[in-house]
Amino acid sequence: MKFILTTSQGIEDLAKREVEALTEKAGLNGKVEEKPFGVEGRIAAEIEEAYYFDEKRKKREFEIASFLNENSKLLHRVILHISSTRLNSSEKEKALQEIYDFVLNTPIENYVKVSESFAVRSFRKGEHEFTSVDIAKTVGSAIYEKLSKIGTPKVNLDHPSVIFRAEVINDVFFLGIDTTGDSSLHKRPWRVYDHPAHLKASIANAMIELAELDGGSVLDPMCGSGTILIELALRDYEGRIIGIEKYKKHLTGAKMNALAAGVLERIEFIHGDATKLSQYVESVDFAISNLPYGLKIGKKSLIPELYMEVFNELSKVLEKRGVFLTTEKRVIETAIEENGFKIKHHRLIGHGGLKVHAYVIS
Known part of the structure; x- marks a missing residue:
């Protein structure tokens, strides 16, 4: 399984070391890379699927994403990586068309059932002619068209069953399933008092x-x-x-x-x-x-x-x-x-x- 893990810029090495320690502790095999495609604030992890036997001796899959979400102290998001590419064009229409075609040719149906509602959350960083809203609309349209071939897709922007994460950072496009949800991991549940300039x-x-x-x-x-x-x-x-x-x-x-x-x-x-x-x-x-x-x-x-x-x-x-x-x-x-x-x-x-x-x- 491949993941794109997000963290603060400048602590990628520490986050990489943490993920390596967590996977080793859990007995998981994999490799972790800082700054995939040279993108700051991102970690790429490829971790082999693992299984365990529950109290009834039934074989179950080890939930890697849940494990990282629950145990990491340095990560912000755990994104199941679907696909990524470098964009060839910086012009708005050409770049968005490139993203649309790329998503359309991605096996989206392997990651979401037609019966499940979905939404797209987007992120953009760098100099672009398009906005993060443009990215979300483009990716959402491509996913909808893809799923329409096998059923009637359900879009739910507020409470989706599946959250697709679409990011354009400089000339790199990432697409994945956000397993963390809409609240970043750095927003701790214990914080009941907010200092005007509190530290993540x-x-x-x-x-x-x-x-x-x-x-x-x-x-x-x-x-x-x-x-x-x-x-x-x-x-x-x-x-x-x-x-x-x-x-x-x-x-x-x-x-x-x-x-x-x-x-x-x-x-x-x-x-x-x-x-x-x-x-x-x-x-x-x-x-x-x-x-x-x-x-x-x-x-x-x-x-x-x-x-x-x-x-x-x-x-x-x-x-x-x-x-x-x-x-x-x-x-x-x-x-x-x-x-x-x-x-x-x-x-x-x-x-x-x-x-x-x-x-x-x-």
């Missing part, structure tokens, strides 16, 4: 992976709505987990989220100021934080001083490694260097339409 759970887990934790204490000095801490606790992390937040509203929200996730008792929440964090903790092994930038801070002119003060405090308490996310490249690098830290790793990650910088320091 998938990126929070990527930061946790980059920290290479070994069981020591972990601090988020600006924890906001608690995403990093909650995701860490949900991993059954055994070390001490601490969150500091200056604003009571967000701290209360973080506690609400932790309660909804069932991990409130695992996290020490502190109402405090990160520029004075040495007053709250004597030492921590790791620090992981999505630092204030853009919407998260009222005046950008305050950021240089804030970062300098926070990293000065971190220099007093941080024992091993820190992982930080920000758009402010020059400012954070200055704060890191002037407070005696070294940059061990740097990468760009796509988040909310921005490319943000992730740093691992020691």
Whole structure:
């Protein structure tokens, strides 16, 4: 079985490693590839079908898609891959006709019964003369025509039985069955309080992976709505987990989220100021934080001083490694260097339409 798996740009290697670990744990054979066709934010996986015997000794197929949906922390969508191709034309009419013909010549009937309702969800990224709506209409028409040859197709845009996912990214067209549904996996069910600039759970887990934790204490000095801490606790992390937040509203929200996730008792929440964090903790092994930038801070002119003060405090308490996310490249690098830290790793990650910088320091 072939899958196209989606994740945030810049963490494809971590998502690939996670999928490989999950498939190995489940005893599945397969191969995983980063950025198929050179497309960022996508993982291609080809996994052999597997079977097991239930309690009645009846042979059943192992549901690979369900397994990935339920266990991945870094993926956004699990799409059963039907077909993909490179588009030859960039002109609107020619490109849409090319997509239509390609779908029409795809064995759609192998993936949906005529008795099942379907809908098409589309995604487009790159420079094109057509829109994502054009893609959805074109693919939907081709599927309808294909199925009309064997019966009367049922279209249900709101609550379909089968969701086709059609994506055009630059010159690559992907078609598949979206097994995740309309809500991305990064939208966690425990999130009952939304910080105005909360971090995607998938990126929070990527930061946790980059920290290479070994069981020591972990601090988020600006924890906001608690995403990093909650995701860490949900991993059954055994070390001490601490969150500091200056604003009571967000701290209360973080506690609400932790309660909804069932991990409130695992996290020490502190109402405090990160520029004075040495007053709250004597030492921590790791620090992981999505630092204030853009919407998260009222005046950008305050950021240089804030970062300098926070990293000065971190220099007093941080024992091993820190992982930080920000758009402010020059400012954070200055704060890191002037407070005696070294940059061990740097990468760009796509988040909310921005490319943000992730740093691992020691």
